[in-house]
Amino acid sequence: MCTRILWNSNDVATTVARCMDWAVSDEPELWFVPAGTSRSGNADEASHRWTSTYGSVVTSMWGLGTVDGINDRGLGVHALYLDPEDVAFPEPDGRPSVANAMWVQYLLDNYATVAEAVADIDRVRITSPTFRGMQLGVHIALEDAGGDSAIIEPLGGEMVVHHGREYTVMANSPTLDKQLENLTRFRPFGGELPPPGDITSQDxxxxxxxxxxxxPEPESVEEAVAGVFQLISNVSVPYGAPYSTGDVYPTWWRAGADLTHRIYYFGSTRSPNIFWISLDDLADVREVRKIDPRILTLVGDQTADLQPAALLY
Structure with a gap:
């Protein structure tokens, strides 16, 4: 499931937050991946290979790929679930390929701004290999330190791009155009309905x-970060709360970023704490490092506590 919220209209800092909702834990790990790291698209016989231009702090999912993160230029990228019946990835066409589980990492490694990433959107072909025995639909949100934003959805074998500062919110299915159409039924977006209170994607x-x-306009960077975390908490799903189908997809973690100052925040919903990693303080580090974000006592600046590690994906 999941939700992403971007605050790019204040005068203090560009901040963003997202939550991860799933039936079971995605066993997140938090990595620092320096510039100069060799990577593979992990897709098929046409898998793309590249060397990262930018360093990044990212969260992995089941050790199989990157689901969220920011890079040292202030670009943030987030993968959210989109129902597989809504998704159709491009067919093989001679382009190098990148698995959807590596899409976020590919973008963070290679682009400094949303505009750069959007302009180069057709350089590689995104594929959908089996992911722990499942086919997972996914769409991508990007934003940068300047407040630019884009939502990318693989529909009908093409990448449909919604590019502009106005694309500040993303959830799951239906597709973004239908979410925006539904939004006009509510105030203050053209309709008269009050805000809804269910846990469905549209609500x-x-x-x-x-x-x-x-x-309201924040008075400090701390308030700008707290604002998006307050909002993402408002749309998080408590443990045990069922959808109308009876399925339970609680929020396991929430992540956020101050893109202006290149700080990545993380909080497990099993813990009352939030901790953060400063990319600027890792500027001279040339080795992969990691930390287990599920340690419930982590709080405050944990940059110095990242440990050297072998990259597993």
Whole structure:
């Protein structure tokens, strides 16, 4: 499931937050990946290989790929679930390929801004190999320190790009165009309905947009970060809360970023704490490092506590 909220309209800092909702834990690990790291698209016989231009702090999912992160130029990228029946990735066409589980990492490694990434969107072909025995639909949100934003959805064998500062909210299915159409039924977005209170994707989308609209101007960077974390908490799903189908997809963790100052934040919903990693303080580090973000006592600046590690994916 999941939700992403970008606050790019204040005068203090560009901040973003997202949550990870799933039936079981995605066993997250938090990595620092320096510039100069060799990577593979992990896709098929046409898998793309590259060397990272930028360093990044990222969260992995089941040790199989990157689901969230920011790079040292202030670009943030987030993968959220999109129902497989809504998704159709491009067919093989001679381009090098990147698995959807590596899409976030590929973008963070190679681009400094949203505009650069969007302009180069057709350079590689994104594929959908089996992921722990499942086919996972995914769409991508990007934003940068300047407040630019884009939502990318693989629909009908093509990448549909919504590019502009106005794309501040993303949830899950339906596709973004239908989410935006539904939003017009609610105030203050053209309709008269009050904000809804369910945990469905459409209700989370509306509620995110509604409360983001009313966030007051922050007086500090800390308030700018706290603002998006307050909003993402508002659309998080408590443990045990069922959807109408009876399925339970709680929020396992929430991540955020101050893109202006290149700081990545993380909090497990099993813990009352939030900790952070400063990319600027890792500028001279040339080795891969990691930390287990599920340690419940982590709080505050943990940059110095990242440990050298062998990259597993």
């Amino acid at each position: 989370r989308f509306v509620r995110s947009a509604y409360f983001l609209h009313y966030l």
